Amino acid sequence: MSRLVRVLACFLTVLSVPCAGAPESVSADAARQWVRFTVPLPKEIAISRAVTVPRAAVSVEFEGAPPAGDLVVAEALSGLHSLLGRQAGAPAAAGASFRIVLALGRQASDSLKSLPNADQAYSITPSDNGDALRLDALSPAGLLYAARTLEQLIRPKMSAGTARIPLVTVRDWPDMDARGLWGADCFAHLRWMGDRKLNIAEQISDVGVDDQGKPYARIKSGREPMITEGPRYAIEPVPVVLHLEQVGGKGVLKAHPELRAQGGQENNFCYSKPAIVDVLAEWIGELASLPHVNGVDVWMTENLHGQGGCRCADCAKTDRGVLEARAIIAGWRKAEEKHGPITLWVLTSEETESSNQLIFKEIPPEVRVWYYHSLLTYTSGQSPMLRPYLGDSAKAGRWIGVVPNLVPIHFAAPFTSPQFIHYRMNEFVDKSMSGLLGYITPRLPYGFFNLEAAAEYSWNAKGRTPREFAVSYAVRQGFRDPEKYADWVEAIGTVAWHVYGSDWPFGEQRNVPGKVAGRLKNGALPELGYVLWDAYRSPFGDIKSEDQLERDVEMAARAVRLAREMGLREQWLESLIVQGYIDSLKALWELKGLVRDGRVAERDREQAERYFRMYVRGLSTTVDVLPLWEALVPKPDGIGGFTDRPVEIARGAIAEMIAVADSAGIRISPPAAKTAR
DSSP states (O other), rough: HHHHHHHHHHHHOOTTTTOOOOOOOOOOHHHHHTTOOSSSSEEEEEEEEEEEGGGEEEEEEEEEEOTTTTTHHHHHHHHHHHHTTTTTTTTOOTTTTEEEEESOOOGGGGGGGTTTGGOEEEEEETTTTTSEEEESSSSHHHHHHHHHHHHHHHHHHHHOOEEEEEEEEEEESSSSSEEESTTGGGGGOOOHHTTTTTOEEEEEEEEEEETTSSSEOOOOOTHHHHHHHHGGGEEEEEEEOGGGGGSSIIIHHHHHHBOOOSSSTTOOTTTTTTHHHHHHHHEEEEEETSOOEEEEEEEOOOOOOOOOOEEEEEESSHHHHHHHHHHHHHHHHHHHHHOOOOOEEEEEOOOTTHHHHHHHSSSTTTSSEEEEOOOTTOOOOOOOOOOHHHHHHHHHTOOEOOOBBBSSSSSSSOOOOOHHHHHHHHHHTTOOOOEEEEEEOSGGGGGGHHHHHHHHHHHHHTSSSOOOOHHHHHHHHHOHHHHHHHHHHHHHHHHHHHHTTTTTGGGGGGSSSOOOOHHHHHOOOTTOOBBBTTTTTTTTTOOOHHHHHHHHHHHHHHHHHHHHHHTOOHHHHHHEEEEEEHHHHHHHHHHHEEEEEEEEEEEEEEEEHHHHHHHHHHHHHHHHHHHHHHTSSOTOOOOOTTHHHHHHHHHHHHHHHHHHHHTTTOOOOOOOOOOOO
16 A cells, blocks of 8 residues: 555545554664663663654553552653653543553563662663554663653654654663762752652751750752652752751751760760750651652751861760761661651761761661762862772772762853763763762753763763764754854863863862962972862862873864854853963963063063963953853852952952063053953
8 A cells, every 4th residue: 555545545445533644664873873862861772763643643552451540650750741742541532552651560671680780770661663662671760761752852853743753773771870960959940850860869868956946857948849849850859958957057956955965066965975866756757758758868067177177085985987887876876766767868078088987887788888089079180089998898899989070170160061960970971889979060051061961971871972962952952053052062071071180270269278379479389280289279179291282272262263153151151261272371380480589581571471462362351251051041049240259369369460461571451351242
């Protein structure tokens, strides 16, 4: 039967019954293009055929009875129904000719059981004759992930009345068990996170002891969506008990003065007194009793600033971190006696670093550990983050996750770099880390690209290259020239990583190792690639050679040109900012060789003046452009002004360098403010 005759037959014989077209072949190149719409990229995916059907011809069914009241299964069904343009649960037209069948824990899902993190694995399988797709999983989360992947593949090929559906074969599972964020406004972007298969949202809770001496713990106002909305998207809400040295003043020491540490930093606890266990038990129990909350994260003491902890006779006998860990575990066990099973997460810190291996011996294997160290995990430096003992513990079976920054730390600044995220996530996966708890400041929309890359690579670290990810991102965004966009990302992502990996200019707000203008004047600027104490990288920590510095300057200029050619204003502004930063570093390096004891030799004055001006011009560009870039960032809460601080730092650095030039007899004026229109 010809295609025309078949279509006429469908139309004339049964007007009320939609008709599906016959399966069509999909070329390897077309399949590759189609798969670019997925994020994260599935581990195993193949498309060789597709079928075009009226939307009304597609039924969405659950094999057997859906679990009563299961929010995640309901969301999986609802998302597919919504995609097809009908209300959740609404039937397809009578005689529907294409079926999407969701199944949970059926025989077809048995092959998933041997996969890593099998509880989140899923498969999609086409029928032999091309009239159905079957979605199988062992858990509701896996089923939702199957549905989301299928939605990503169907949505871009839809028209007003039809859908082109790939007869796709998928088997997929995540590399890391937990993938999510803490803080910022993650509670306001839960659907966005869930669509990318992120599954953890942590927020600091409101904890304390009231005037009657009763401990209280609750979600902070405004963050309720993490427990009311997040679970629908298979996102586990995890309330946080803040770093314990920071909660003593919240009524705890007033109600229990015996807990005040003898010596050490103010407001620190004595962990040898039983009352701390009672307080922790109440906090953990109250938070775990909230709707949809299964676990609580307790953050260990972050920093005692060299003053140490309690020095009473009992505490002096044992490592402070060990005592704190014992108190947390005892409080958790006591909470479980009252409330039933509770998943416990414990977060380490720079204060516990020297004790972590002892602490791990105190923590039962079922307790999940987040590794955090503000100097070692909040860095964009291109060097391994994890100490050997962490990988050894993970490979021995302990659940360990990592808490890294995914954007430039401390300041709002553009950072489009899948290279950076790919590097980080591959280290974590290669060293058997079980979780990612990323930090994005000040708001998620300031770092959507890198966050999406983190979702990609924490799920499938060995899938796309950074360039392939950039192309797929451009395809999903609807950019005109994905390959040119990837050219831009390769340039800007490399240079920005070197800049932010060198703590530039963010290191200017630290006292260690000091501001660069003073270090230049005093002859104390380091060599290229120098990092102090594995932590302080300013200003050249990730710039290893003069050749690299020259290439970075050239790539930044290329990024500006490519962004302008693409007509993408946000990317153009980002390029100008990064170019301003790398130009200032180039100038600073050259000045290091020209300024001696705060002076410039007569023969070097012309050259020194050129580089002083280059330094000032580069940072002045960032002063002008950062607010323009921020104006393009979506702000659901309406709050902005997060670039004020980096602008202030840049202005301070400009003024300080002009003063150095002036003391050397070189007059430099800051350029007049410009507007990048």
